[in-house]
Amino acid sequence: MLAALAAILLLGAAVLSIAAWQYAALAARDAYDKLLMGGAVQIAENIFLQGGVVTLDPPAAAIATLSAYDLVFYSVTDPRGIVVAGYGDLTLSASPERLRQGVVLEDGRYQGQPVRIAGLVRKVEGAPGDGWTRIIVAQTLGARAALTSDLAFKALAMIAVMSALALATAALSMRLVFSPLTRIEREIAGRQPDDLSPIALTPPPEARALVEAIDGFMLRLRERIALMQRFIADAAHQIRTPLAAIDAQVELLEEDDPAQTAQLEGLRSRIAELGRLTSQLLDHAMVLHRARSQHRTPTDLNHLAKTVLSRAVPLTLDREISISFVPLEEAPLLDVDVISVGEALSNLIHNSVVHGAHKRLSLAVERTADGVALRVRDDGPGIPISDQSRLAMPFQKGATSTGSGLGLAIADEVARAHGGALRFEGKDGDFSVILEVR
Amino acid sequence: MRILLVEDTQEIGLAVQKRFERIGYAVDWETDGRTASELIEVQPYDLVVLDVMLPNMDGFTVLKHLRRRGLRTPVLVLTARSAVDDRISALDLGADDYLVKPFDYRELEARARALLRRAAGMADNTIKAGPLIIDRAGRTAMIAGAPLDLTRRELTVLEILASRPGAFVAKEELLEQLFGFDRDPSTNAVEQFITRLRRKLAATSVEIRTERGLGYQLVAP
CATH class of the missing domain: 3.40.50.2300 (Response regulator)
Structure with a gap:
């Protein structure tokens, strides 16, 4: 925008400059033409007849004025065509008839230099022939050029100053006009991706309609997303009921045939997976909603972590994993959403039980600079650094995972909703996933 | 029941x-x-x-x-x-x-x-036996203030023994509590858990004793 304005101003300045140059040249020519004509007339007036011969008494003052910066040439030719004074080869192109009507001015060259030539004729009574004596005065163009440049450069300087002022004014007014937009832009750019709340700015009158339109759009988007989340939650819930019935049917099957036991076990674990997927879909949909609404209550994170740990590790876990819990000495009280933090942590522990821990799993509550970290640590293979950021995205899962790929995404969202982050630490054999909340 | x-x-x-x-x-x-x-x-x-x-x-x-x-x-x-x-x-x-x-x-x-x-057991969710404290709701155990790293089944064994300090608990009862009727583990499995528990309790004053024909007994000072 500003660049376009600058281009227009530059073009304007160029046109104006050319015009200014031409006006300056014209003004200088007019001024010096008057001097030249005056000089010519004075020379003409100093012509007299002496003994029947046309004679010139050169007017020193007039010639001095003309030759201040230039070379001045003149010639006086009597009616017979004999040059009686000055340079004999100085001529002009205008016809004698034209000269009789008044002073003629024209451009020409003399002694290799461009000159301005003034010519006139004067009737000298008693002179030989018809009495018409011709006077030509030529002047080089130095003074004119100097005046032209002087005038033109002053005009150009003014044009430049005015253009700069115009550009500055345009920039300033653009900034003034766009400053509310810039503030709105900054407000929107600085948001969490899931933040669809109204713009927290009192808009100036010019931008009010825009802000209202954006707010209205975000409101509709929010309602739409809420509806979709509600739909996902409902769908997941609806799936769960028949799934539980199928699971019960499997449970009711008699396991008489040992060949079928393995298949029943497979069926059970598939059902469990599907059940878990529905839970996570539901949680994923609801957690964001909860994080936005004010569900936070002062919570003892030692107690929360211990409760979640006790429930997240099944009593019937077939692998013998040592579970330890390391609370903070002083119970850390923090305003958190108990449900979403609990679910996030539960997902991390589940991941560790299923994919991580060989023999050890520990949950530690740790203090950070401005909050609390819940560290799930195990002796499993961990998550390769190359996969870490990817796995925090919904439906991304590790190479060996049979899960939904939502566990880490839920944990990550909960951490961010609580002003914290989900971090990974360590390596194969001693790996930690850390849920930070503030 | x-x-x-x-x-x-x-x-x-x-x-x-x-x-x-x-x-x-x-x-x-x-x-x-x-x-x-x-x-x-x-x-x-x-x-x-x-x-x-x-x-x-x-x-x-x-x-x-x-x-x-x-x-x-x-x-x-x-x-x-x-x-x-x-x-x-x-x-x-x-x-x-x-x-x-x-x-x-x-x-x-x-x-x-x-x-x-x-x-x-008691209405309280913790079991105390000498320096041993078991938090049943939290499924964690501490001994003299230090957390014990136990697997779920080790904790179950310890919990059953600690809830009846001094009394003998039959191997079969532990087996049933540990595995239900789903699996058919030998009583050796119980012995393995007892051995591992003894190792984890070695440095403490809590002891698990075996009495042939009667079962196991937790002794705490």
């Missing part, structure tokens, strides 16, 4: 009933919330397994009434709804544990056993 099962989905009710009866518990199965609530008033139960979505009176209301009457019967809630929707309210209302449908029936059995053990 007498258990009240309140569940209106036929298959699930049947499966839960079958599972509990197989391990020798008497199961009364109700499908109506209000009837169940009335039944609890007249008949004492060792455990109530309660579905949330019930005709006439939902599970939460049944639970609320039960607790309002001052009954401390352990309650395990079964829910098809989400964590985010109502797990917390179940626990807030005084449920002792919950499982989200579909659940693992072995896990249900293990949780029920844990709740029954808890109820059989």
Whole structure:
């Protein structure tokens, strides 16, 4: 925008400059033409007849004025065509008839230099022939050029100053006009991706309609997303009921045939997976909603972590994993959403039980600079650094995972909703996933 | 052991009933919330397994009434709804544990056993035996203030022994508590757990003794 304005101003300045140059040249020519004509007339007036011969008494003052910066040439030719004074080869192109009507001015060259030539004729009574004596005065163009440049450069300087002022004014007014937009832009750019709340700015009158339109759009988007989340939650819930019935049917099957036991076990674990997927879909949909609404209550994170740990590790876990819990000495009280933090942590522990821990799993509550970290640590293979950021995205899962790929995404969202982050630490054999909340 | 099962989905009710009866518990199965609530008033139960979505009176209301009457019967809630929707309210209302449908029936059995053990002992959720403290709800153990790293089954063994300090616990009882009837593990498995527990308790003053023919005994100063 500003660049376009600058281009227009530059073009304007160029046109104006050319015009200014031409006006300056014209003004200088007019001024010096008057001097030249005056000089010519004075020379003409100093012509007299002496003994029947046309004679010139050169007017020193007039010639001095003309030759201040230039070379001045003149010639006086009597009616017979004999040059009686000055340079004999100085001529002009205008016809004698034209000269009789008044002073003629024209451009020409003399002694290799461009000159301005003034010519006139004067009737000298008693002179030989018809009495018409011709006077030509030529002047080089130095003074004119100097005046032209002087005038033109002053005009150009003014044009430049005015253009700069115009550009500055345009920039300033653009900034003034766009400053509310810039503030709105900054407000929107600085948001969490899931933040669809109204713009927290009192808009100036010019931008009010825009802000209202954006707010209205975000409101509709929010309602739409809420509806979709509600739909996902409902769908997941609806799936769960028949799934539980199928699971019960499997449970009711008699396991008489040992060949079928393995298949029943497979069926059970598939059902469990599907059940878990529905839970996570539901949680994923609801957690964001909860994080936005004010569900936070002062919570003892030692107690929360211990409760979640006790429930997240099944009593019937077939692998013998040592579970330890390391609370903070002083119970850390923090305003958190108990449900979403609990679910996030539960997902991390589940991941560790299923994919991580060989023999050890520990949950530690740790203090950070401005909050609390819940560290799930195990002796499993961990998550390769190359996969870490990817796995925090919904439906991304590790190479060996049979899960939904939502566990880490839920944990990550909960951490961010609580002003914290989900971090990974360590390596194969001693790996930690850390849920930070503030 | 007498258990009240309140569940209106036929298959699930049947499966839960079958599972509990197989391990020798008497199961009364109700499908109506209000009837169940009335039944609890007249008949004492060792455990109530309660579905949330019930005709006439939902599970939460049944639970609320039960607790309002001052009954401390352990309650395990079964829910098809989400964590985010109502797990917390179940626990807030005084449920002792919950499982989200579909659940693992072995896990249900293990949780029920844990709740029954808890109820059989003291009302308090911690067991103390000398320097040993077991937090049953949190499923953690500490000895002289330091956390003990135990597997779930090691903790179960320790919990059973510690809840009856000085008494002998038969190997078969431990076996049943550890594995239910699903698996057919040898009694060697119990010996393995005892050996591992002894190793983890080696540096402490808590000791597990074996008496041939009687079983195991926890001795704490």
